[in-house]
Amino acid sequence: MSLRHAVLAALLEGDASGYQLAKRFDVSVANFWSATPQQLYRELEQLERTGLVAGRVVEQRRRPNKRVFTLTPSGREELRTFTARPARPTAMRDDLLVKLQAVDAGDERAVRQALAARLEQAREKLAGYDRLRDDLLDGRDEAEYLREADRVGPYLTLMGGRRYEQENIRWTADVLAILERRAGNR
Amino acid sequence: MSLRHAVLAALLEGDASGYQLAKRFDVSVANFWSATPQQLYRELEQLERTGLVAGRVVEQRRRPNKRVFTLTPSGREELRTFTARPARPTAMRDDLLVKLQAVDAGDERAVRQALAARLEQAREKLAGYDRLRDDLLDGRDEAEYLREADRVGPYLTLMGGRRYEQENIRWTADVLAILERRAGNR
DNA sequence: TCACACATGTAACACGTTACATGATTTG
DNA sequence: CAAATCATGTAACGTGTTACATGTGTGA
Numbered sequence: 001m002s003l004r005h006a007v008l009a010a011l012l013e014g015d016a017s018g019y020q021l022a023k024r025f026d027v028s029v030a031n032f033w034s035a036t037p038q039q040l041y042r043e044l045e046q047l048e049r050t051g052l053v054a055g056r057v058v059e060q061r062r063r064p065n066k067r068v069f070t071l072t073p074s075g076r077e078e079l080r081t082f083t084a085r086p087a088r089p090t091a092m093r094d095d096l097l098v099k100l101q102a103v104d105a106g107d108e109r110a111v112r113q114a115l116a117a118r119l120e121q122a123r124e125k126l127a128g129y130d131r132l133r134d135d136l137l138d139g140r141d142e143a144e145y146l147r148e149a150d151r152v153g154p155y156l157t158l159m160g161g162r163r164y165e166q167e168n169i170r171w172t173a174d175v176l177a178i179l180e181r182r183a184g185n186r
Numbered sequence: 187m188s189l190r191h192a193v194l195a196a197l198l199e200g201d202a203s204g205y206q207l208a209k210r211f212d213v214s215v216a217n218f219w220s221a222t223p224q225q226l227y228r229e230l231e232q233l234e235r236t237g238l239v240a241g242r243v244v245e246q247r248r249r250p251n252k253r254v255f256t257l258t259p260s261g262r263e264e265l266r267t268f269t270a271r272p273a274r275p276t277a278m279r280d281d282l283l284v285k286l287q288a289v290d291a292g293d294e295r296a297v298r299q300a301l302a303a304r305l306e307q308a309r310e311k312l313a314g315y316d317r318l319r320d321d322l323l324d325g326r327d328e329a330e331y332l333r334e335a336d337r338v339g340p341y342l343t344l345m346g347g348r349r350y351e352q353e354n355i356r357w358t359a360d361v362l363a364i365l366e367r368r369a370g371n372r
Numbered sequence: 373t374c375a376c377a378c379a380t381g382t383a384a385c386a387c388g389t390t391a392c393a394t395g396a397t398t399t400g
Numbered sequence: 401c402a403a404a405t406c407a408t409g410t411a412a413c414g415t416g417t418t419a420c421a422t423g424t425g426t427g428a
Contacts, residue, residue: 002281003387009288019407032283039388041409064396064407076291083292087281087300089307091416095188095273097218097343102195104337105262106269114273121275146364147371151290156361157283167353175342178332185333189415205379225416227381250379250424277388 006033007043008052008071008079013154017058017066018044028132028154031161044069052078100175112179115172122168129162191268192219193229194238194261199340203244203252204230214318214340217347230255238264286361298365301358308354315348 010021010029021044022037035043047053052075055067071079096118103111136155137145146152196202196210207230208223221229230253233239238261241253257265282304289297322341323331332338 002279002284005288006284009284012288012291017407018409019405029287030278032278032280032287034277034279036389037407038390038409042387060407066407079288080292083285083288083300084296087285087303090280090282091220092216092218093188093220094218094276096276097346098188098192098195099269099273100346101215101218101339101343102191102198102265102269103339103342105198106266110270114269117273146368152364152368153287153289156289156364157287159361160283160286160357163353163357167349171346171349175345178338178342182332182338203379204381205377222417223379224381224418228415246379252379 002082003033003035003039003043004047004052005079005082006035007040007047008075008082009153011053011069011071011075012079012151015068015070017068019066021069027128028158031129031164032157047075051075103179108179108183112176112183115176115179119169119172119176122165122172126162126165126169129158129165132158133162188268189219189221189225189229190233190238191265192221193226193233194257194265194268195339197239197255197257197261198265198337201254201256203254205252207255213314214344217315217350218343233261237261289365294365294369298362298369301362301365305355305358305362308351308358312348312351312355315344315351318344319348 006025006029007021010016010024013024013028016024018037018041021040022035025033025035025040044053044055048055048069051072053069054072055069057065058068059065096114099106099111099114133155136149136158140148145155149155192211192215193207196207196215199210199214202210204223204227207226208221211219211221211226230239230241234241234255237258239255240258241255243251244254245251282300285292285297285300319341322335322344326334331341335341
């Protein structure tokens with residue numbers, strides 16, 4: 001039930017339409033929460049009905065009108081109490097690890113290819129996070145940024161994403177090396 | 187649609203009843219796939235209907251009878267083709283990171299407590315994985331194990347889990363230090 | 373005797389995914 | 401001129417969560 005809160009948290013970055021939120025989820029929030037546009041539209045409607053966000057229609061020339069949503073005071077309140085509620089233990093679900101678990105009864109070459117693809121993805125994601133980081137830091141170093149910035153949340157979650165991908169890169173590379181060595185011995 | 191494959195992969199460890207599978211998911215598979223008992227019962231029934239697993243009733247004295255499931259040849263075949271299909275990109279969903287993202291508008295002390303709880307959980311999980319690892323290695327070192335073992339999948343996924351938790355420990359500790367330093371400066 | 377482990381399930385609901393539908397404008 | 405981007409949505413289906421229901425055996 002926390003897509004709701006991910007949406008509220010994303011709106012802290014500024015008002016947005018469903019479409020814009022979808023973009024935002026693809027970049028700065030994807031790191032720890034993913035959602036399809038459809039989920040976002042559905043969730044925004046519900047949030048509006050319960051008064052946690054307020055939508056207004058912005059008319060646009062040369063483009064379809066859009067509905068832009070803002071956090072309401074009760075939305076901010078909800079976010080606040082959410083941060084204070086106990087978090088339920090996170091449930092992992094990773095397709096690639098299922099394949100790796102089954103590698104001995106499966107198609108080993110295909111699993112190696114999947115690992116290589118994951119490695120490539122992780123490199124790309126890391127590069128994306130590094131760009132975001134440079135944008136945030138804007139020339140300052142980390143210590144300076146942490147002292148001056150009024151919001152540190154987005155920076156800290158971004159660091160989580162970076163480290164996660166760095167570890168991913170190391171791990172996939174190691175596993176590939178192990179599988180390739182074994183494949184060579186047969 | 188890959189709970190199905192996680193179940194098939196878990197059955198590679200040996201035949202199991204729904205209840206036993208639930209236990210298995212809590213230990214060796216939880217690392218990369220989680221499921222409630224209800225999901226498993228539902229999935230096993232469907233897998234049986236489609237012939238990927240076969241169930242037989244094992245009568246027990248002093249205990250309720252149980253239905254034990256085995257992979258059928260077509261279940262093995264399905265696992266094999268699954269490993270060869272392209273994996274869809276994994277979707278992350280982490281409550282704690284949502285809280286951290288919103289920390290500046292939320293209850294900072296509560297978020298720090300949640301981080302501390304995660305740190306503690308990560309340490310426990312890591313200790314659990316280390317025990318599993320010792321059981322698998324059974325006195326041998328890694329290189330030896332990898333040469334001798336006929337299944338390396340479970341070991342490699344376990345290593346993934348270990349590293350993930352190690353990184354989690356480092357990251358939560360660092361974030362806590364940063365938040366505490368800031369809290370001190372106010 | 374009380375809690376926990378064994379063992380299986382139903383029902384209802386919440387959440388997530390996929391496919392489809394529509395249509396204008398900007399960029400290459 | 402085609403493709404990508406902006407912009408919003410419906411419908412159907414698949415997956416995951418929560419609460420409840422039931423009953424025996426084992427260990428502290």
